[in-house]
Amino acid sequence: MSHNIKITARPERTLKHNLYLPAIYAGFKVTFKHFFTNLNDINAVETLRYPEEQPTDISSRYRGLHRLTHREDGTEACVACFMCATACPSNCIFIEAQEREDGVDEKRPKSFFIDTLECVFCGYCVEACPCDAIRMDTGIFSLTGDKREDFVMDKEMLLSHKGAFGEEVSCARG
Amino acid sequence: MSQLVKLIIDGQDYEAEQDSLLIQLLIDKEIKVPYFCYHESLGADGNCRMCMVGIEGQKRPQIACDTLIKEGMIVNTKTDTIKQVHTDILELELINHPVDCPTCDQAGECSLQDFYMEYGLHSSKITIEEKVKHNKAIDLGSNVMLDQERCVLCARCTRFTDKITGTHELGIVGRGDEAKVTTMPNRPLSNPYAMNVVDLCPVGALTSKDFRFSQRVWLLESADGVCHGCAKNCSIIIDHNKLKYKDDTIYRFRPRRNDAINGFFICDTGRLSYRELQENRQETPLLDGVKISEDKAIEKAKELILLYKRNTSIIIDANLYTQEIEAIVAFAQEIGADVYAPLDIYRDEAFGDDMLRSSMRAANAQTIINMDINTQKPKKVGLILNFNHPEKFESAATINFLTHTRAETALTLPIATFTESSGSLTNEDGITQFSKKVIHKNIPVPTLIESLKRVSQ
Numbered sequence: 001m002s003h004n005i006k007i008t009a010r011p012e013r014t015l016k017h018n019l020y021l022p023a024i025y026a027g028f029k030v031t032f033k034h035f036f037t038n039l040n041d042i043n044a045v046e047t048l049r050y051p052e053e054q055p056t057d058i059s060s061r062y063r064g065l066h067r068l069t070h071r072e073d074g075t076e077a078c079v080a081c082f083m084c085a086t087a088c089p090s091n092c093i094f095i096e097a098q099e100r101e102d103g104v105d106e107k108r109p110k111s112f113f114i115d116t117l118e119c120v121f122c123g124y125c126v127e128a129c130p131c132d133a134i135r136m137d138t139g140i141f142s143l144t145g146d147k148r149e150d151f152v153m154d155k156e157m158l159l160s161h162k163g164a165f166g167e168e169v170s171c172a173r174g
Numbered sequence: 175m176s177q178l179v180k181l182i183i184d185g186q187d188y189e190a191e192q193d194s195l196l197i198q199l200l201i202d203k204e205i206k207v208p209y210f211c212y213h214e215s216l217g218a219d220g221n222c223r224m225c226m227v228g229i230e231g232q233k234r235p236q237i238a239c240d241t242l243i244k245e246g247m248i249v250n251t252k253t254d255t256i257k258q259v260h261t262d263i264l265e266l267e268l269i270n271h272p273v274d275c276p277t278c279d280q281a282g283e284c285s286l287q288d289f290y291m292e293y294g295l296h297s298s299k300i301t302i303e304e305k306v307k308h309n310k311a312i313d314l315g316s317n318v319m320l321d322q323e324r325c326v327l328c329a330r331c332t333r334f335t336d337k338i339t340g341t342h343e344l345g346i347v348g349r350g351d352e353a354k355v356t357t358m359p360n361r362p363l364s365n366p367y368a369m370n371v372v373d374l375c376p377v378g379a380l381t382s383k384d385f386r387f388s389q390r391v392w393l394l395e396s397a398d399g400v401c402h403g404c405a406k407n408c409s410i411i412i413d414h415n416k417l418k419y420k421d422d423t424i425y426r427f428r429p430r431r432n433d434a435i436n437g438f439f440i441c442d443t444g445r446l447s448y449r450e451l452q453e454n455r456q457e458t459p460l461l462d463g464v465k466i467s468e469d470k471a472i473e474k475a476k477e478l479i480l481l482y483k484r485n486t487s488i489i490i491d492a493n494l495y496t497q498e499i500e501a502i503v504a505f506a507q508e509i510g511a512d513v514y515a516p517l518d519i520y521r522d523e524a525f526g527d528d529m530l531r532s533s534m535r536a537a538n539a540q541t542i543i544n545m546d547i548n549t550q551k552p553k554k555v556g557l558i559l560n561f562n563h564p565e566k567f568e569s570a571a572t573i574n575f576l577t578h579t580r581a582e583t584a585l586t587l588p589i590a591t592f593t594e595s596s597g598s599l600t601n602e603d604g605i606t607q608f609s610k611k612v613i614h615k616n617i618p619v620p621t622l623i624e625s626l627k628r629v630s631q
Contacts, residue, residue, distance in 0.1 A: 081276030
């Protein structure tokens with residue numbers, strides 16, 4: 001056990017440290033700097049008048065609400081491989097697979113549910129997907145509903161969400 | 175008994191029978207060696223070339239599956255040359271592979287995936303567009319689906335139909351990259367053991383139509399079980415799971431190796447028997463076809479037993495566990511009832527064969543015979559207690575203990591199926607196996623012994 005412990009020397013405390021006053025001064029300097037700047041110019045305050053004002057800094061990396069991407073023929077790109085459901089740490093993806101009869105692929109999801117109340121928006125499903133079929137690039141960050149069922153997204157809802165940053169078609173299943 | 179000889183593998187001393195197969199020793203001693211075509215039940219074929227090992231004194235690497243063990247042999251499985259050989263041969267096997275793992279049911283239990291992670295990790299020198307195209311999703315018959323693109327031509331399936339069933343339905347036609355497994359035109363795969371090729375296939379070329387897309391294999395839990403299809407009692411693996419917000423469900427039965435009983439295989443009827451097991455379950459007590467509470471049903475049963483004391487017959491299903499049968503016999507002595515287990519209904523001469531199917535289609539019939547239980551039909555009496563026996567007998571009153579629903583008006587108490595309770599079974603050759611409780615339902619149905627305890631209190 002002892003060989004795993006690395007002992008580091010404590011930094012020496014000088015009078016400057018023990019007085020605390022220099023540190024308090026440094027802290028209040030920042031606080032008062034912002035206070036007087038904002039008092040002079042109210043527009044410098046870094047807040048947003050939400051919901052009248054919407055955020056403008058949502059980038060393509062932002063993990064918003066999920067969507068299922070399409071193929072070029074408009075059908076779903078998902079092949080129900082369960083990679084997202086397997087990777088999901090909150091087990092909130094529920095898939096049922098079925099034979100795909102149109103000859104495009106062998107398999108398709110019969111049903112695909114994401115319970116967004118259980119979802120932690122970690123993005124593992126997107127990372128895991130081998131078909132670029134699930135993405136979180138809708139830019140939707142706010143979800144509202146009257147009852148719990150409103151937050152369970154089914155396949156049709158997920159397919160209807162539009163990507164906020166182009167690339168409508170799956171890169172892997174074009 | 176042939177002579178034991180000494181040999182050295184990777185610097186370790188081993189002893190083995192002279193002229194036995196080197197690959198078998200490697201498998202037994204858990205020395206890692208990749209292989210597709212070798213299978214203990216089918217013997218060496220030497221066509222996949224994956225199991226290359228270095229043998230000192232030989233110019234080039236040799237396949238372990240067709241190498242006979244000789245005295246003083248020095249075998250290397252971990253040299254750089256051998257590792258390179260494994261990678262190169264795997265690359266050849268994968269050259270025309272469609273890499274459609276997301277849609278393939280074998281994913282998760284696929285030798286190609288395992289070997290790629292262990293020996294491959296190379297990047298392909300060929301694009302998807304350049305790969306040779308074959309047919310996909312061909313229904314071969316007997317619930318077997320063929321995907322010719324995923325096939326590595328190990329010929330395990332064709333050797334199974336040649337050597338084990340002797341039905342010769344499958345063959346490999348064509349040469350080079352045109353070679354593919356197929357059946358004769360209009361001659362589908364049709365034999366009672368056909369679905370074993372699905373287990374034999376090391377890749378996703380042969381998959382089960384029954385299991386197709388129903389679950390991903392890594393989400394399944396495997397438990398040991400015993401097939402209740404006939405008096406043979408083949409050892410099986412029960413693949414089941416309890417998904418979030420769902421109930422414990424069985425998705426497939428697979429054969430479990432048991433050299434004393436079934437070897438490596440099971441019949442298709444036994445394999446598919448899990449479906450019937452889960453359908454039309456008797457879950458609540460019934461009286462005159464109406465659901466009643468469990469307490470009321472037990473009360474009613476006690477009343478009837480008291481009313482017809484000394485005028486009762488008990489009928490036992492020959493599929494019950496030995497412990498359950500013993501409990502019923504003890505209960506019968508307590509209330510002074512006669513015990514019968516009519517076996518005629520289980521006899522099905524058309525079902526039996528000389529491989530794994532017995533014409534006695536009751537799992538524990540041997541115990542009934544061993545315990546000297548009357549196998550005749552019961553005489554007409556006041557009350558009949560039917561413990562899941564498929565037949566209906568005439569009587570003034572009946573109490574049924576059923577696993578599955580039936581058109582019944584009599585008092586019916588639900589009991590657990592064999593996967594939901596534990597006990598032992600003796601097969602027709604006298605081999606006893608213990609079977610554990612595998613399925614844990616959200617709302618458990620009482621086992622026969624639990625119900626019996628409550629009725630006899």
